[in-house]
Amino acid sequence: MKNLMKPRTMLLMLAVSSAMILGSCTEDDKIVEGDKTALTALIAAVEPMTTAATTADYPQTAIDDVKAVLLTVKTAAAKALTQEQINNLVTQLTEASTAFSLKAYGYIDEAVYLNAGWHFDEGTGTTATAYSTVKHVGTFKAGNSVILGAAALSPTWVDGVKGGKAIYVNKGAHLEVPYTTAFLPANLTISVWVKPDELYEHNYIVSQNYWTGYKLQTQGGGKPFFTYKKVDGGITDADNETDNSVKVAQWNHIVVSVNATSKELKFYVNGTLTKTWTESSKSIGPLTQTLASPAPQPFIIGGVATDAELAANFMDWTTADNLGYFKGAIDELKIYNIALADGQVSKLYVDEKP
Numbered sequence: 627m628k629n630l631m632k633p634r635t636m637l638l639m640l641a642v643s644s645a646m647i648l649g650s651c652t653e654d655d656k657i658v659e660g661d662k663t664a665l666t667a668l669i670a671a672v673e674p675m676t677t678a679a680t681t682a683d684y685p686q687t688a689i690d691d692v693k694a695v696l697l698t699v700k701t702a703a704a705k706a707l708t709q710e711q712i713n714n715l716v717t718q719l720t721e722a723s724t725a726f727s728l729k730a731y732g733y734i735d736e737a738v739y740l741n742a743g744w745h746f747d748e749g750t751g752t753t754a755t756a757y758s759t760v761k762h763v764g765t766f767k768a769g770n771s772v773i774l775g776a777a778a779l780s781p782t783w784v785d786g787v788k789g790g791k792a793i794y795v796n797k798g799a800h801l802e803v804p805y806t807t808a809f810l811p812a813n814l815t816i817s818v819w820v821k822p823d824e825l826y827e828h829n830y831i832v833s834q835n836y837w838t839g840y841k842l843q844t845q846g847g848g849k850p851f852f853t854y855k856k857v858d859g860g861i862t863d864a865d866n867e868t869d870n871s872v873k874v875a876q877w878n879h880i881v882v883s884v885n886a887t888s889k890e891l892k893f894y895v896n897g898t899l900t901k902t903w904t905e906s907s908k909s910i911g912p913l914t915q916t917l918a919s920p921a922p923q924p925f926i927i928g929g930v931a932t933d934a935e936l937a938a939n940f941m942d943w944t945t946a947d948n949l950g951y952f953k954g955a956i957d958e959l960k961i962y963n964i965a966l967a968d969g970q971v972s973k974l975y976v977d978e979k980p
Contacts, residue, residue: 660709665716669703672696672723679726682976688729695722731973734966741808742925743960747790749783754793754801754927762803762925769798770933773949781928784955787819787877788980792957793928796823798949800929805922809834810915811963815883816842817974822874822954830930830950831880832959835923837861840913841930842882843952848872850893852882856911864908866893866901877957879975885965886912892965897975899968927959928952 676696679689699719707715736743736758743758752766769778779797786792793801803809818831825848833841840854848870853863872878872895881894889905889912903910917923923935930950931940944950958978966974 657706657708659706660712662703662712665703665712668716668719669700672719683731684729688726692722692726695719730969731976732967732970734970739962739964741811741961741963745790746786746792746957749791760808764801764803764927767800767802767933769951770936770949772937773944774798786957788978792955794955795928795951796953798929798951800951801927802924802932803927805924809925809961810839810913812886812912812915813884813963813965814913815881815962815964815966817881817960819877819879819957819978820954821877822872824874824953825872828948828950829952831952831956833926833930835917835920836930838919839917844872850880850882850895854884855914857914858911860909862909864891864903866895868900871895871900877980879978881971883965884913894971897972928956
């Protein structure tokens with residue numbers, strides 16, 4: 627595949643080309659003009675596309691770049707040009723429009739790719755039902771009373787990221803969703819909005835069998851952190867290596883994806899790719915789809931394990947400080963069975979942001 631030129635490189639080439647055109651024409655040295663039919667048709671096709679483009683579908687920088695190239699090409703095209711110069715302009719505008727098209731935010735067919743998704747807009751009651759094709763039900767659960775005592779809380783409803791409602795969890799409050807294989811697809815993307823009260827090392831957002839499946843959390847440094855077990859039995863820990871990515875007391879969009887084919891793990895914060903881990907850099911491999919020990923646990927929203935699992939396996943070292951529960955609000959949680967492309971993640975962020 628031909629490498630696409632950077633817009634600034636195109637602009638420089640066009641400027642040089644225009645200067646050559648102006649400098650080479652004299653009364654005694656008339657150029658032989660070429661056929662502008664293809665160039666005129668291309669301009670006519672690209673111009674309405676760029677005029678109609680909005681930030682709902684493209685990054686503003688992409689819109690600005692292609693419009694700048696189009697303007698330069700139109701200015702050059704108004705002058706007498708050789709066929710070679712016309713052909714160069716066609717190539718440059720074609721490459722600019724192709725690059726622009728590739729930056730379009732991507733559509734996600736949720737009827738096919740969404741395994742589970744919650745808007746958390748109920749606002750009342752003690753369950754949250756998924757809007758996805760399978761209506762997974764999350765049941766409100768209080769924190770571990772043995773460890774937290776009277777301080778243990780149950781989830782409550784609060785205002786969401788964009789108009790609707792969200793769940794608020796703290797002091798061990800979490801939701802439990804009965805396990806199905808939908809929570810362990812071969813390729814995985816988790817998309818969620820969080821508004822943490824504070825940042826600490828055990829701010830667990832979701833978990834499926836914790837270290838023997840996967841868990842997503844934020845760390846004390848404000849970094850998204852993901853742990854998962856691979857098909858080969860190994861366990862991978864990774865963060866996005868960017869401190870203060872996640873902010874306290876405001877909504878943050880976090881996405882993590884695992885691509886079993888390319889063996890890549892990607893982190894996104896607020897629609898922007900912040901880190902890519904590969905097989906060579908972090909031993910990224912396919913996600914396990916087998917949960918043997920412990921047996922499949924419920925999918926946990928706002929914590930790391932059920933009360934029974936904590937009592938059975940973690941009571942010897944678990945305290946109120948390291949229990950592993952989220953402190954804050956959670957909204958728009960989605961589990962996809964594909965590794966979303968960059969443009970699809972950007973589209974999610976643009977559609978859902980406040």
